[in-house]
Amino acid sequence: MRIIMLVDMDYFYVACEELRRPEIRGVPAIVGADPKQGKGRGVVMTCNYKAREYGIRSAMPISMAYRLKPDAVFVSVDFDYYDEVSRKVMAVLRRFAGRFEQVSVDEAFMDVSDKVNSYADAEAYAAGMKKAVLDDVGIKCSVGIGPNKLIAKMACSKAKPDGIRLVREEDVKAFLSGMEIIELYGVGGKTAEKLAAMGYGTVDQLAKANAVQMIGRFGSFGGELIRYANGIDDSEVTENSEVKSIGREFTFEKDTDDREAISNEIGELSMQVYRELDKAQEYYKTVTLKLRYSDFTEHLHSRSVRMTNDQKTIAKTALELYGQDSEDGRKIRKLGVRVSNLVSRKGQKRIG
Ligand code: DCP
Ligand code: MG
Ligand code: MG
Numbered sequence: 008m009r010i011i012m013l014v015d016m017d018y019f020y021v022a023c024e025e026l027r028r029p030e031i032r033g034v035p036a037i038v039g040a041d042p043k044q045g046k047g048r049g050v051v052m053t054c055n056y057k058a059r060e061y062g063i064r065s066a067m068p069i070s071m072a073y074r075l076k077p078d079a080v081f082v083s084v085d086f087d088y089y090d091e092v093s094r095k096v097m098a099v100l101r102r103f104a105g106r107f108e109q110v111s112v113d114e115a116f117m118d119v120s121d122k123v124n125s126y127a128d129a130e131a132y133a134a135g136m137k138k139a140v141l142d143d144v145g146i147k148c149s150v151g152i153g154p155n156k157l158i159a160k161m162a163c164s165k166a167k168p169d170g171i172r173l174v175r176e177e178d179v180k181a182f183l184s185g186m187e188i189i190e191l192y193g194v195g196g197k198t199a200e201k202l203a204a205m206g207y208g209t210v211d212q213l214a215k216a217n218a219v220q221m222i223g224r225f226g227s228f229g230g231e232l233i234r235y236a237n238g239i240d241d242s243e244v245t246e247n248s249e250v251k252s253i254g255r256e257f258t259f260e261k262d263t264d265d266r267e268a269i270s271n272e273i274g275e276l277s278m279q280v281y282r283e284l285d286k287a288q289e290y291y292k293t294v295t296l297k298l299r300y301s302d303f304t305e306h307l308h309s310r311s312v313r314m315t316n317d318q319k320t321i322a323k324t325a326l327e328l329y330g331q332d333s334e335d336g337r338k339i340r341k342l343g344v345r346v347s348n349l350v351s352r353k354g355q356k357r358i359g
Pocket of ligand 2: 015016017018019113
């Protein structure tokens with residue numbers, strides 16, 4: 008039996024700001040663009056739950072947030088600081104994981120099958136982990152627990168804020184039943200519209216969808232969606248140890264959704280990473296692609312390959328990961344390609 012957790016920090020960027028500015032605790036606070044008395048451009052990156060009471064949400068125009076709550080505290084973004092807090096959080100979480108996979112700045116999957124004996128155990132284990140993050144870093148998080156990554160992720164959304172939601176294998180069907188299609192992991196606004204036009208408005212309907220029709224419409228993603236609607240996800244929690252890694256990033260001058268331009272840049276970054284790797288005389292086991300969208304959301308995708316120093320595998324894997332991203336039509340601002348789980352070629356020779 009697998010027991011998988013997804014841990015996600017609550018209102019992360021604002022939670023970070025609260026650490027160094029305790030005076031904003033408990034008052035509506037927003038991290039994002041400068042509102043400029045309601046004339047500002049740009050968006051809300053996130054806001055605390057106090058601000059959410061006024062209808063403010065991530066990715067909303069900052070001008071709208073200002074209209075909803077002009078006397079909220081508006082804080083400008085400081086990515087370096089959030090990365091620093093994120094590293095502390097991840098270090099704490101890692102202590103609790105068997106296998107550990109960070110998927111964005113504020114969330115990670117953990118396979119805890121070897122750490123706990125039962126789902127009941129897992130719940131207590133998650134409570135201990137939440138306490139450790141709060142004691143050591145000072146921020147709150149929510150935990151979803153389930154038999155696979157899909158269910159863990161969806162359970163976490165139901166646990167928010169500051170909660171734990173456990174979905175046992177035998178409760179998966181009941182958990183998904185009655186959900187709107189937009190609540191299903193992997194389904195964004197545009198996909199939901201297309202599915203609605205095909206007559207699939209709920210997860211229950213999608214679970215019984217015609218596979219041939221779905222694959223005809225969406226390719227292999229269509230088949231995946233049906234499996235998701237049935238609570239099926241066999242994907243493993245993949246270690247993306249950042250301890251030793253080589254990466255390169257690129258920011259587009261203008262945000263773009265041009266797949267060819269993006270693919271070319273992924274190829275270029277992969278080549279740069281390869282050169283560095285070759286210089287360092289390292290083998291790699293994991294390739295990670297980072298996509299930062301124009302709304303500043305970030306997706307991290309990792310895949311493990313057979314240990315290699317091969318040049319083509321970096322680009323090939325990164326491009327496949329790009330193909331699997333459910334970006335839902337948003338434009339991309341920044342790309343990153345990274346290889347990790349490095350093993351020294353020199354060391355290899357010594358051993359072999
Ligand atoms: N983020 C962003 N733009 C978005 C969504 C998120 O810049 N459209 C950033 C700010 C968030 C961080 O990523 O703090 C993590 O995103 P989450 O989706 O986990 O959202 P929060 O942690 O802010 O809130 P929640 O408590 O819902 O997880
Ligand atoms: Mg979060
Ligand atoms: Mg998150």
